[in-house]
Amino acid sequence: MNAETALTREHRADVFLDSIIEGPSNWSVRPVAEFFYEKEFGQSETISGLIGLIWRVRDNLSFDIGLRHALKNGHPVNEVRAGLTFGFPLGQFGGRSAQSR
Template identity: 55%
Template sequence: MVGLALVFVSEPALALRPYDSTDADVAKQGEFELELGPVGLRRDGSKRIEVAPAVIGNLGLEGNRELVIQGQREVALDREPGEPRSAIVDNGVFIKQVLRQGTLQDASGPSIATEYGLLLPSVNGEKGTGFSVAGIVSQRTEDISVHLNAALAWTREHEPDLFLGAILEGPYSWVVRPVAEVFAEQASGGPRITSGLVGAIWRLRDGLSFDIGIRRAHDGNETIRELRLGLTWTFG
């Protein structure tokens, strides 16, 4: 998915810091989970883009569901004449539903969830509206957590899109755990995107974690490099 003049690049609707994919868990009923990226820098080929802030809000609902609202501001540091300096992109509203309680809910076996919703228009970017639906499977052991994602979307440019992603995390009991993600995405008529990320999550205390991620991706002939810094704060 490519934004105006190839400066503002849309990301999948799925998101869990510092990834593009997500896990098969939701916020508890009545809790609010803020995923905030106050510092981010991306280089798309020769163009530098500041991503600040990137915001996702998750509100826990009854029935093992949550409401997800997201968006992020991007500032072009190397814009061409006539291009907007900033844009608000990746806007969306979704419902995430746990279909099977598993290890992420302190039960046995895999956790299974779905996430579906609307891809909303950008400000100074893609003007259309789309939708997406995803399936998520997660499994956690003492040594590793695995989260598998598959999503189908009708993009803001009204093209079909397929996203496949996988997250690997080190032992959840560690205060600082290593993490990694790979994903591939293909929109009809567009280049294939392949991406890899490595990083770490530092759990300062229950309900507050900080994260860092370093990402490298290929979007057709373009090479993308990105630094992500952020936090996840749960309260309520």
């Protein structure tokens, strides 16, 4: 869960809420859902939901795909999203992987 408040350069209040829920990390293919809300008062409002899948090919490589539906200032927006996450060792940190998206 992420939450943020801010004051824009135009001196408008802005609020942001986001929550991502994923299936168990030991599943090779797991479901994911995201809920998002942002409002810049007097300017714009976005509400969206995403459902998708994450496929872990191996420990340092995953692919993801999702369908997103949003309302931006009352207008519908539909998207298909795809991405990949890869890891690589950072020698000075004891062989742990850093994730990049």
